[in-house]
Amino acid sequence: KQEVTQIPAALSVPEGENLVLNCSFTDSAIYNLQWFRQDPGKGLTSLLLIQSSQREQTSGRLNASLDKSSGRSTLYIAASQPGDSATYLCAVRPRASNTGKLIFGQGTTLQVKP
């Protein structure tokens, strides 16, 4: 059974700091891994999608890496800003499922202090 874990559960950093969010998954048989952002009381915004054959994806100050063999992904945020404060969720799409469903981690709640 695929399980996704995100560490830490919460993180508080001063503005301008570079930071890394971690995601691990137990079964490497995945189609892709996706990072989402969720603001309080809001829906999910897709940040980056990494296909199983890829090693990383970049968008602006965000860089996500994928090491499928070790079951790990990291989301790197450069020069953090207060506007980056949100909960970040990673999710994998398992090959074992033909429904297209995602398995989510519990998320990391990030607070960037001005």
Added chain:
Amino acid sequence: SQTIHQWPATLVQPVGSPLSLECTVEGTSNPNLYWYRQAAGRGLQLLFYSVGIGQISSEVPQNLSASRPQDRQFILSSKKLLLSDSGFYLCAWSFGQGAFYGYTFGSGTRLTVV
């Protein structure tokens, strides 16, 4: 461009009352549609998915049901709400194939059963 609409944004309902949450997608045809629930302190859990009109699959046994009366409309319902039905409900649609399978989520409905 593709958009997904979900309403209402918030809902407070008494135990035993019926429920109807609606989700519509624009700008695409024959999408895969999903209902997820995010309960307090827990990750997102897939409730239902649909690959076409009238085709509904349930991931977990529960008090809820789903219907897809039109290609781009997905409805989550209950005849009698339970306290345990409280949570944040998210509709999503997916696009692409295989490793290119990405998700877009709606803005969510916060349901409180009292």
